[in-house]
Amino acid sequence: MKSINRTFSIAPMLDWTDRHYRYFARIMSKQTLLYTEMVTTGAIIFGKGDYLGFNEQEHPVALQLGGSNPQDLARCAKLAAQRGYDEVNLNVGCPSDRVQNGRFGACLMAEPALVAECVDAMKQVVDIPITVKSRIGIDEQDSYEFLTDFIDVVSASGCQEFTIHARKAWLQGLSPKQNREIPELNYARVYQLKQDYSHLNIGINGGITTLEQAKEHLKHVDGVMVGREAYHNPYILAEVDQQLHGIDREVITREQVIEQMLPYIERHIADGGRLNHITRHMIGLFQGLPGSRSWRRYLSENAHKTGAGVEVVHDAVSAMLENQ
Incomplete structure (x- = not known):
């Protein structure tokens, strides 16, 4: 075992x-x-x-x-x-x-x-x-x-x-x-x-x-x-x-996390899934940082819409950066 x-x-x-x-x-x-x-x-x-x-x-x-x-x-x-x-x-x-x-x-x-x-x-x-x-x-x-x-x-x-x-x-x-x-x-x-x-x-x-x-x-x-x-x-x-x-490895950035999630999101949508099935779990990623509320709100308001794809995630990042 x-x-x-x-x-x-x-x-x-x-x-x-x-x-x-x-x-x-x-x-x-x-x-x-x-x-x-x-x-x-x-x-x-x-x-x-x-x-x-x-x-x-x-x-x-x-x-x-x-x-x-x-x-x-x-x-x-x-x-x-x-x-x-x-x-x-x-x-x-x-x-x-x-x-x-x-x-x-x-x-x-x-x-x-x-x-x-x-x-x-x-x-x-x-x-x-x-x-x-x-x-x-x-x-x-x-x-x-x-x-x-x-x-x-x-x-x-x-x-x-x-x-x-x-x-x-x-x-x-x-x-x-x-x-x-x-x-x-x-x-x-x-x-x-x-x-x-x-x-x-x-x-x-x-x-x-x-x-x-x-x-x-x-x-x-x-x-x-x-x-x-x-x-x-x-x-x-x-x-x-x-x-x-005690593992000697660089700490992954939040931006890198999003980048690595995008292919997974695209596969899920291609298989008939919806964006918000995944992004609902990502809402807290910027918890405590300036602009995090804009990230949360943008995903919450747009990820459930029919046809929503990875562009919504990109736009949510942009919304957050604008409000930092």
């Missing part, structure tokens, strides 16, 4: 980390581990579309699965391995009602034996890593003992890699959005976990917004996973390889 560098990864984010965003992210960082949006086993097994498509350039790329039926998860993991994914990750962290009704996501933290069974079923049929992403607890079950009991049972099934969102999930009374912000962050608990389970690969997630913060976390854990910041301010990825992996 080839090893995957988990120093820095981008969190699976529904409706955001699709294949177009991942291609865009890969241009800025060659080392970052990329995750798909969560895909349910039901969508893969019964859905009409291709939920496993990705570009070869995206490697290393992991599929995040949502589900709790060991046989279905094994079937989907096998398909993912056949398609060339580098890892399959089981979602044990999403708190939404829809997810609970399907008996997967964060509510599975209360059923570690079932999670272990799911992991084991997947490991039986693939030789790529099977990993788990969870919270530090759920509802009133948020003691350190609750977390370690979960880790004990699941790691006994052969899972060696865990990414822990350093907040508990409130399954009742909070929306998924509120669950990303209201429960308090408890990084110390994840650090403690790594100390007590030094033989496991432990990554941390939740509220991380800079590479400086990432470096600080990496003194205590094996990996850092960044979510919303990597989406709203994607240029944070441009220095990941240099700062976190």
Whole structure:
């Protein structure tokens, strides 16, 4: 089994980390581990579309699965391995009602034996890593003992890699959005976990917004996973390889990023796709710079129009330069 560098990864984010965003992210960082949006086993097994498509350039790329039926998860993991994914990750962290009704996501933290069974079923049929992403607890079950009991049972099934969102999930009374912000962050608990389970690969997630913060976390854990910041301010990825992996390479400029995206955009449009499928992920590229609002507005107002092509991207750059 080839090893995957988990120093820095981008969190699976529904409706955001699709294949177009991942291609865009890969241009800025060659080392970052990329995750798909969560895909349910039901969508893969019964859905009409291709939920496993990705570009070869995206490697290393992991599929995040949502589900709790060991046989279905094994079937989907096998398909993912056949398609060339580098890892399959089981979602044990999403708190939404829809997810609970399907008996997967964060509510599975209360059923570690079932999670272990799911992991084991997947490991039986693939030789790529099977990993788990969870919270530090759920509802009133948020003691350190609750977390370690979960880790004990699941790691006994052969899972060696865990990414822990350093907040508990409130399954009742909070929306998924509120669950990303209201429960308090408890990084110390994840650090403690790594100390007590030094033989496991432990990554941390939740509220991380800079590479400086990432470096600080990496003194205590094996990996850092960044979510919303990597989406709203994607240029944070441009220095990941240099700062976190020690790679001696020039930092790519925003202009070079756009230049490298243009052939990809042209292929997508030639295949019948629309410009805004891709540019919606690029809106934050100039975040914090003078003229960035003009860039965002121009793309937002024009990329969805019928027949819109790469000239819209060029014009958006011009609009930004005029307003710097």
